[in-house]
Amino acid sequence: MRSPIRIVDVDRLETWQRYRAGMCDTCAANCCTMPLEVRLPDLVRLGVVDAFEAEHIEPKLIAKRLLKMGVIDHFNHKNAIFTMARRASGDCRFLDAQSRRCTVYETRPETCRLHPRKGPKPGFCAYGHRQHSR
Secondary structure (H helix, E strand, O other): OOOOOOOOOOOOHHHOEEOOOOHHHHEOOHHHHOOOEEOHHHHHHHOOOOHHHHHHOOHHHHHHHHHHHOOEEEEEOOOOEEEEOEOOOOOEOOEOOOOOOEOOHHHOOHHHHHOOOOOOOOOEEOOOEOOOOO
16 A cells, blocks of 8 residues: 655655655655745855955845846845746756756755755645656
8 A cells, every 4th residue: 555645845844754764865846836935155165256245246246137137136235145937847956957956065065064954944845746757
């Protein structure tokens, strides 16, 4: 008998599972469909903003450029937080659509590095089993 399919809605925290080591190996990267909030050092690490620009240009001017380029969807002036633009599918722009793996894993933003220790439900994950194509 097959186990029932567990439906995960990233916006409904009660559908999340307690995180345990190894979950990411079989996950469909549901966390990579949530809005990604980053700070200026993350954008520098990702190569979206250069270090000189980050040090000498106001964040709101950087945000204006990134909005125009379609790199971000929003900038919170008060907290200097940039919300990265996502693909039409809702996926993070850095997620490989086929493998469901991060293409910038080594330089990923702090938000991603700290998941699931920090976030909307610390210690829990929007885990969804990845379907393998045959």
